[in-house]
Amino acid sequence: MQLHRPHEYQPEHDVHRITLYNTVAKEHQHRDLKKRLYLHMDMNCFYAQVEQRAYNLYGLPLAMGGWRKPDGTPRGIVATASYEARALGIETAMSAYEAWQICPYLIFMQIDYARYQGISRELYSILDRFSPDVEKYSMDEYFMDVSFLLKKSRKEIAEYGQRLKNAIYEKLGLVCSVGIATSKTYAKLASGRRKPNGLLLVMNADDAAEHLFPLSLKKVWGIGSRRFAKLNSRGLSTIADAFRSGPGVFQKLFGEMQGKLFYEIVTGRDRAKVLDNKNHVPDEVSYMHTFSDWTTDADQVKGEIVRGIRNVCYRLRGYGRRARKWVFNLRYQDVNWQGDSVVFSTPGYTNLDDYVMHACLPIAMNMVEAALGAGERLRGVGLHTVEMIHSNQVELFFQEKENLLNLHRATDLINNVYGQNTVERAASRFGVPGKTHFVERS
Numbered sequence: 001m002q003l004h005r006p007h008e009y010q011p012e013h014d015v016h017r018i019t020l021y022n023t024v025a026k027e028h029q030h031r032d033l034k035k036r037l038y039l040h041m042d043m044n045c046f047y048a049q050v051e052q053r054a055y056n057l058y059g060l061p062l063a064m065g066g067w068r069k070p071d072g073t074p075r076g077i078v079a080t081a082s083y084e085a086r087a088l089g090i091e092t093a094m095s096a097y098e099a100w101q102i103c104p105y106l107i108f109m110q111i112d113y114a115r116y117q118g119i120s121r122e123l124y125s126i127l128d129r130f131s132p133d134v135e136k137y138s139m140d141e142y143f144m145d146v147s148f149l150l151k152k153s154r155k156e157i158a159e160y161g162q163r164l165k166n167a168i169y170e171k172l173g174l175v176c177s178v179g180i181a182t183s184k185t186y187a188k189l190a191s192g193r194r195k196p197n198g199l200l201l202v203m204n205a206d207d208a209a210e211h212l213f214p215l216s217l218k219k220v221w222g223i224g225s226r227r228f229a230k231l232n233s234r235g236l237s238t239i240a241d242a243f244r245s246g247p248g249v250f251q252k253l254f255g256e257m258q259g260k261l262f263y264e265i266v267t268g269r270d271r272a273k274v275l276d277n278k279n280h281v282p283d284e285v286s287y288m289h290t291f292s293d294w295t296t297d298a299d300q301v302k303g304e305i306v307r308g309i310r311n312v313c314y315r316l317r318g319y320g321r322r323a324r325k326w327v328f329n330l331r332y333q334d335v336n337w338q339g340d341s342v343v344f345s346t347p348g349y350t351n352l353d354d355y356v357m358h359a360c361l362p363i364a365m366n367m368v369e370a371a372l373g374a375g376e377r378l379r380g381v382g383l384h385t386v387e388m389i390h391s392n393q394v395e396l397f398f399q400e401k402e403n404l405l406n407l408h409r410a411t412d413l414i415n416n417v418y419g420q421n422t423v424e425r426a427a428s429r430f431g432v433p434g435k436t437h438f439v440e441r442s
């Protein structure tokens, strides 16, 4: 079990991992052709379910992420909603105002990450008893390698899945969907077919034909809307179509190697590994803060930029990584949520806030002032790394100052023990309320 020791870094605190097509990149694939079995567990509308249980709101439409102004008007964005709210047409990413127009008696609750994070750790400790290989994919989604079940009968495999669901329900009072399949992608698709509170096995071609063939290729990992459009132009729209077409079309569209890999993914033949989170280090660390409402207050936006820098640097230190090239972006309030971004460099590879602030703030604030001058209303800020290296690689022309290193070691230690904002920068006391996404790509 992953026990958190209080003095240790928690770089994944609040992080939503986005695993791109790279999940099925070569280094994330098993080399051998051995048959494997995967389990995917997905909590059903996790935040909403936790709050429904905690406040006995079962059967009521609940939206997570919005709140009301003193005059009663809802603000913010719906992060997720209970099934009751979904049935009324309330969707993720809808503005709270829109949701309220659909359902005036909709309950709004704020997201309590710390609580969900705790439940997520409990989930891990339950799953850990069911398989030695557990991958935390996001706060409420886990993959497990359950190849040891391959010799068992279909009935026994289904019972194992049910036991796991029961264990979660008994301990946490929460329901989930479970998919068990011969590929990681298919396990994820399978759990998606049984929402809420279901279990589906995709063990062979017949199962796939029955349950997954009708699915749109858009639903498959790695096939985004652009790739889907390309496939669609060749007459392919479902998984069944892909089986019928063979790998040729994929290779023509996406190149020999990548096309083959996509075809394997779509047809459940890829050999993706269940990744070990303990050694998980992302290829990119990023931060995105969307304001609940637009602002034209440069000082507040500056405070958010400082917060973003602190957060990204803290996580880099937790991972033992440093970066030299970074991207700052600024988003505007308009129909397309357009924005601008700028690449900047620190004097060398670093993970200390001071160097990044020194390099980022003048450029970022220039952009803020220019945007405000042009009449833009600001709606969010973001920061992500471009080039990272291992901490222990030595640089010739740049050395982080020893006193800064020690200062960060000391403040991290205090913050790790007593909570993230115990020691804080004065500048980051200015801010704009909103929803923060910590995204990692691996």
Ligand SMILES: [Mg+2]
Pocket (backbone or CB within 6 Å): 042, 043, 044, 045, 046, 140, 141
């Ligand atoms: Mg979920």
